[in-house]
Each structure stands twice: as C-alpha cells, then as structure tokens.
Amino acid sequence: MSDSPQLYRSSTTAPVNIAVIKYWGKRDTVLNLPTNSSLSVTLSQKSLRTHTTASASESYSGDDTLLLNGEQEDIKSSKRTQACLKHLRSLRAELEAKDATLPKLSKMTLRLVSENNFPTAAGLASSAAGFAALVRAIADLYELPQSPEELSLIARQGSGSACRSLMGGFVAWRAGTKEDGSDSKAQEVAPASHWPDLRALILVVSAEKKGVPSTAGMQTTVETSTLAPARFTDIVPRRLKEIEKAIHEKDFEAFGRITMQDSNSFHAICLDSWPPIHYMNDVSRAAMNAVETANRKAGKTVAAYTFDAGPNAVIYYLEEHAYLVAGVIRSIIPYIPGWEGEFAEKIRPNEFGGLEQRTLMTLKTGVSRVICTGIGGAPEKIDKHLVDESGQPVSVD
C-alpha cells in the first residue's frame, strides 16, 4: 500500500475595498476593462475579510470546485472564474516546464473553499474580496513569482474592483488603453501605514429591494447616459490626480471633498441613464445630511460619505475626529449591532451633533447595523486552512 497522494494547500485572507473615485462603466465587458481609472481604500481585514483556501491533489478528480459560505458555487459555467483559473494554471505550467522537480499542480483538480466573515445580507460587495482571495490563494499554492500588480490583471477578469483588493492602503486601478487589457491593472498609491488613522464607518441600510446589478447597470449607463462621456474622459482623470495629491499630502479636506463629489457624480450618471438607476434612498440622503452637518459644525471637512451600488453609506474620517463624526451616529443608533471591536472602542457617543429631527428619525428607522473599520493592508497568507488534510472542507472562522 502506497501513501495517499500529497495534498497541497494555501490559505489567504483578502480585504474589501471601497472606492473613492468610482468604477462605473466597462469599455470591454469580457476583459472587464473600465471606461475610467478608479481609486479605493483597502479596509482592515480585522473587520471584513474573505478567507480562502486553495487546495490541489492527485487524489482529487473531476471539475474544480468552489465552496462559498458552505454552498457549492457553479464555477464551471462562470466565465469570469474560469478565466482566472486558466490564467493562473498557465503561469504554474510555465514554472513546471522550467523545473521538472516541481509537482504538476497545474494538472490537478482544485478544491477551493471560501468564507466571508460578514453577512451577505449586509449588501456589501463581496466579489472584490472574493476574487482577490481566490487569485491570491491559488497564486500562493502555485508559488507564482508574479507581483500583486501582475496578479491584479487576473483578478480584474474575475471582478473589476477585485484587482484593487490585492493591495493595501490606497490603490489605483489604472484603466489603461490597450485593447488586450495588459495595462489595466492595480497600483498601490500609498500603503496603509502612510495614513493609518483613516477610519471608515459603514451604515448598513435595510434596502427594501435589490437594486440593478452593477454589471447590467454599468452597461446601461455606458450605452445611454449623455452626461457620462464627460465623466469618463475628462472629470475622473482630473479628479484622480487631485485625490492622489491629497492622499500624498494627507489633506483630509481635499480627500473628503473629492470623495463626496465623485460619489455624487457616479449616482448622477446612474440617474441620467435610461432607464434611470437609483441606488440611494432617503436613508442614504439622511446619512449625507449627517455628514454635511458634522462638517458644518466642525467648520471644515472632517467626514466624507461615499455610496456604491446600493443604499449603504461609507463614511471616511480621521481617528482624531471620531467623536465629531462616528460619535454622533453612535448616539443616535446605539443599540444596533456593530459598535464593537477595536475600531469602535474609541467612538464615544456624541449627543451634540445638531442633526435635524427628520435626519435623526430616518437614520433611527433605516440603519440596521454599522461596521466600524479603518484602512488596512494587502491580503495575508495564513495557516488556518478551510480544507483539512484529507481534502474535506472545515470551518475555522
């Protein structure tokens, strides 16, 4: 009797990122090439992360599989996932061709197991962290020498914004101009350590109804919005330069203003699409109003809202202004889940926010939970595996 075939495993966690210059519009829907560059903040994996284990073994047979939050995903018919796997395998095959002593992992079936530590119901875009974790875990399993920037080209094909989750801190996704997408990749603008006191408070809004899926929405905008071309070709490139300067100079006032303006610009071209697309609702607007009030009271920009393809508000602020921003929100909705963990500890409730009654009531009734987090780093290789030594999925989180 021989030993059972060896099992190869590698595990990683990957972060969520929230754009401050928004990605909305594809110039190539197969390759996920965007109409404009974008820039995001990588959030701390202490709060939000996808944990993925990639495993391969001669003993595995059949199709590659992905178990996500305990459910088998149909990755065979997902062109996006297949594109990532194919690309990663070909890079591994190149290594194996050069060094015959390497195990032939590129020929083995992959078993992928992935878990998000945040509720799907929270309406947080999990695809970015998910594809970043998948690409990072397989690249580690395959011991690929490619840099995060090079791997971002692969993750991008899984989900556009996933390319930005392969790095920490402030990450730009350069749109590129080439037809094959070979210059459309992520680049670190500054690491998390550059501005470590940047915080994010996420207000999870109980949406009555799922909005238009982002891929479909983006295409509607590209095809129909008459205001969008100016955004793609002129407004975003200018804003991107400005916000990079603000980040380098740690100028929160400029950073915050541009963040808010770009969120509004994105939702404006959604409204200008045909049929029009709405992601924000009255609760979102109450959150905007709370931020505007905090800034007015402070006499400067101490908080900045941004909204993705849904009603949730993400509010950026600096640790030193926690009381003026997150503290006000905490005093309004102290009993909902989420005021816990390292980032929440320093948020003292502030009853002197001066919000108007309507804003208070709308937030009280419309926000279902908060997530207190901050800027964070790149995906991390960890030794907690979601596949045991016999190749079976296990839960460790």
Add this chain to the structure above:
Amino acid sequence: MSDSPQLYRSSTTAPVNIAVIKYWGKRDTVLNLPTNSSLSVTLSQKSLRTHTTASASESYSGDDTLLLNGEQEDIKSSKRTQACLKHLRSLRAELEAKDATLPKLSKMTLRLVSENNFPTAAGLASSAAGFAALVRAIADLYELPQSPEELSLIARQGSGSACRSLMGGFVAWRAGTKEDGSDSKAQEVAPASHWPDLRALILVVSAEKKGVPSTAGMQTTVETSTLAPARFTDIVPRRLKEIEKAIHEKDFEAFGRITMQDSNSFHAICLDSWPPIHYMNDVSRAAMNAVETANRKAGKTVAAYTFDAGPNAVIYYLEEHAYLVAGVIRSIIPYIPGWEGEFAEKIRPNEFGGLEQRTLMTLKTGVSRVICTGIGGAPEKIDKHLVDESGQPVSVD
C-alpha cells in the same frame, strides 16, 4: 365739486407651465438669461391660474403696490418686479408721447391685486404664473401693442420661466446669445389645440422640508457641476430639436421619453453640484416607478414623469390612456383631495396597475393631494376685477 379721478383697470388670468426640457442655470443673473433653451407645456387655467388686476388712477399716490393673496408684497425692494414695471411704463410712455389724447397712465401709481387659485402649500412654482399675469394685466391696462413674444422679454426679467406662461400650448424659451438678452424670449411651438388631449396629473408630495431655492440652486450648479456644461451646450440643444419634432408629429412615445430623460438629467446635475442638491425623495421615486410600471404594462410609453425643484411629480399622458395611468393612481389614493373637476371626471379607478407593494405604500403615505389638469391656453383677459371702482381690493374667486 369735481368727479373723482377716473380709475383704469384691466384683469387677466395666467397659467402655470411645467417644463419638459428644463431651465436650470443662468448665464446672466440680473437679466435672467439662461444657460440653455427650455420648453414647457402650458396647463389649463381651469385648474391652476393666477388672477391679477392692474389698476391706475390719479387718485392713487405713493409707491406702486401689489397685494398677493391678501398680503402686501414688498415690491419696492424687488429688483425683478421693478425691472418689469419700469419696462412696461416706458412702453406706455412711448405711446403717450405719440398721442397726446391718451391718459398719462405711465405717470400714475399702480395698484396690483393678485390671487392664486391653488394653495401655496402645494409647492407649485407660482412665480411663473404670477409674473406672466402681472405683465399681461399691465400691458392690457396700458393698451400696449407688443406681442406676447415681445412681452415675454419683460416677464423673463421677473422670473425666467414666467416668459413661457404668456402663451398657451407648447412653448419654447429660446436662450438666445446676445448679452443684452434681446433674443432670449418665448415662442409658441404649437398651440393647445394641436394636441388637446394631453393631460397632466400632479401628485403633490408632502415635503418634510423646503429644498434649496431655485435661483441659488441654479447658481451652485453653474459654478460647481462638472457634468452640467455638456448638458448646457450639447445635450439640451439636441433634445430640444427632438422633442419639437415629437410635438409636431404628436408622437407621445418620443415626447414622453425625452421628457423623462430631461427631468433625470436636470436632477443629475443637481446631485453633481457642490454641495449637492436634492429635490426628489422616495415618494418621487415611487411615482417614477408607477410610471415605469404603467409603461411596461402597456408595452409602450403612455405616461411620462417630470419633476421640478421639489418632490411633486407631474405625469403627462393622453386622455385615451387615462385609465392606464391616472386611473391606477386614483385607485391607490382615492380619498385625498383633487379628484374633481372636468379633467378628473374621465379618470376611472384602475385596480389592475400591478404596482409593487412598496410603491403602493409609499404613494399612499406620501401624496397629500392631486391636481387633475391638461394642456391649456394663453393668459385670458377677463372682466372680473380684484379692485373695485373706488380702488379698493375685492376678492371674487
């Protein structure tokens, strides 16, 4: 004892107009010159009107006065009103200079009395009808030979959109290019009789709070929106041609689509302004959703929404589709005020609108009254005077 000096009176009613290509942005704030042309539908004076009497007499002394809905308005410090009065007086003075037999009305104090037949609380822009009625009544009093087009140059200085209320049917306000504004005036595109079965259902939304006043909002947009320039220079001129063609051809599908797109484009540049401007709320969006549902059920565009600087929805439709559009709304909110009068009679409640529950509930709780109306004609000279023979205000409505 001599007779008391003669009293001169002239009375008019003037209509409200609701733009389908929106006016939003001034290139000259003193002369009320717009950044783009606009186009509106004049609504029937059976439903909404301002009634104004202009009177002059040697027996009047002191400043000109305006009694609006029973309250003395401070017109002395209103530059806009003074500009209108000065312009009208100078035209009268020209007539008097040519014909010495004419009474010297241009030298007499004016007493103006004005009443709106709609509640101010309805949040309907009354300034358009108000300035149109004021200019029309004084022009009639002065027996000015100027055409409505020429008078529109004067009304425009009172309130931009007032220039469009001097004519009936479909009225364009040509932005013009001259610095002195002499080519920025209204022009009838088609009379009401061209498309007499065009109807408008206004959903009056109980706004929690007054939005940004439009003059201030417009300036914010002009100064800060990065998306607005494309709208001003490119998008609106193209749309205006398209909607004029749709009007001439009585093509409701094109008319409705362009109307909705232009409303969305206007609110998009509001959102893109800094600070951002919101006029629509969740009730407005429920109205949009109801219109979208009616169109989907009909398999074509039978209804078109448009929103001005507030949350009220105006829904245009053709009489033949009353059941499919206004009927659905009537079945949801049958007990609120406004389902009365000639235009409402033909609206049979339709319980088969297929609206989703959330839209139903939002409309039920958020709409406080409706106004059932339709396309209508130009200001009308009437002999009901709001000033009696002794020069005292009387109410006749």
